[in-house]
Amino acid sequence: MSQDFHSSRAPEPVGPYPHAKRAGDFVFLSGVGPRTRGSTVIPGVDPLDFEVQCRACFENAKLVVEDAGLAWTSVVDVTIYLTNMKRDFATYNRIYAEYFAGNANPNPTRTTLEIGALPTPIAVEVKAICWAG
Secondary structure, three states: OEEEEOOOOOOOOOOOOOOEEEEOOEEEEOOEOOOOOOOOOOOOOOOOOHHHHHHHHHHHHHHHHHHOOOOHHHEEEEEEEEOOHHHHHHHHHHHHHHHHOOOOOOOOEEEEEEOOOOOOOOOEEEEEEEEOO
16 A cells, blocks of 8 residues: 655646655655746756756755655655766765765665656756655
8 A cells, every 4th residue: 555645845746646655664756856836937947057956856855755754864765867967967966965965864875867858848856765664
């Protein structure tokens, strides 16, 4: 049996899916982009400001985690999708460290992938798995 979570603070999904789903002792976040709830404006798109987009993605992921009743420290695995690894990896890596290094959360496992495009004109998307046990 699973349980869906719909955040009232994170941006609305761009398709028919929940923000997160609990299955057993894990909560799986759907991919989260940098939009703001209630707006179609995407920060950092025109002109491109990857740092603004990346920070917004992590902030939105935190909202989903919190609205699922968990602490940010429950994140155990992160998958990041970048549309331009060469241009954006160093900035992403620095921001990632700000969100995970030096806090009570041991560094989650991580995968970073370069993909050709995302469903909206964004350069980064965050997906995470949390331990809820």
